[in-house]
Amino acid sequence: MSLADTLDSAIPLKPPSAKAIWDFEGIFCSSRHIPGVRFAGLIHPGILGCAPSAEILATWNKREGELIEACAHTHNRVVAEPPQPKNVHAGSADKELKEKVGKEGARTIPGRPEHGGNCDIKNLSRGSKVFLPVHVKGAKFSVGDLHFSQGDGKWLWLIWLSSANV
Numbered sequence: 001m002s003l004a005d006t007l008d009s010a011i012p013l014k015p016p017s018a019k020a021i022w023d024f025e026g027i028f029c030s031s032r033h034i035p036g037v038r039f040a041g042l043i044h045p046g047i048l049g050c051a052p053s054a055e056i057l058a059t060w061n062k063r064e065g066e067l068i069e070a071c072a073h074t075h076n077r078v079v080a081e082p083p084q085p086k087n088v089h090a091g092s093a094d095k096e097l098k099e100k101v102g103k104e105g106a107r108t109i110p111g112r113p114e115h116g117g118n119c120d121i122k123n124l125s126r127g128s129k130v131f132l133p134v135h136v137k138g139a140k141f142s143v144g145d146l147h148f149s150q151g152d153g154k155w156l157w158l159i160w161l162s163s164a165n166v
Contacts, residue, residue: 022148029148039149044125046145047108049116053135056114060106067110081107108145122150 020033030038052060064080071079085102093101111117116132124130132141 024148041149042122042125044122044147044150045143046120046147047116047118048124048130048132048143049112049141050132050134051136051140051142052106052112052115056135057104057106060112060114061104064110078109081109083107118145120145120147120150122147 020031022029022031024041027040027043028038029041061083065082067080068082083103083105084107085099088098088102088105090098090101090105106112108118111119114133115135116130132139
């Protein structure tokens with residue numbers, strides 16, 4: 001049995017999802033929807049990295065296109081996301097640049113060792129140091145997908161996402 005099949009068979013064990021509103025006080029949170037529960041969060045980013053060069057971006061798109069093609073008939077899960085022209089977030093870019101980002105820009109799946117990426121490491125928190133390669137002038141560092149708390153990995157989705165100002 002492959003790892004993918006093993007994980008697929010584990011999904012029925014996943015408890016039903018639920019939403020709750022959490023109130024934050026310092027590093028602690030509690031919820032009126034779950035009385036008696038209070039815990040300290042370990043705030044960390046799920047995504048961080050420096051911008052890739054045009055050459056690295058082209059390499060990613062080629063590599064991930066090949067991965068999508070190779071896995072299309074064997075998996076019912078997303079192994080990589082190709083560039084997607086819809087829902088492009090390109091800040092104050094003009095229309096032409098926004099279209100280029102949509103056609104060539106990297107998505108967050110899969111994580112990429114060349115720049116950081118979708119890492120979801122709960123211990124990457126206050127006081128941590130991260131050393132990332134810089135491929136473009138000014139680095140163009142970005143951070144997002146902020147988590148208030150997370151279990152060991154996301155495979156069972158034990159996670160509390162949060163909004164924040166950076």
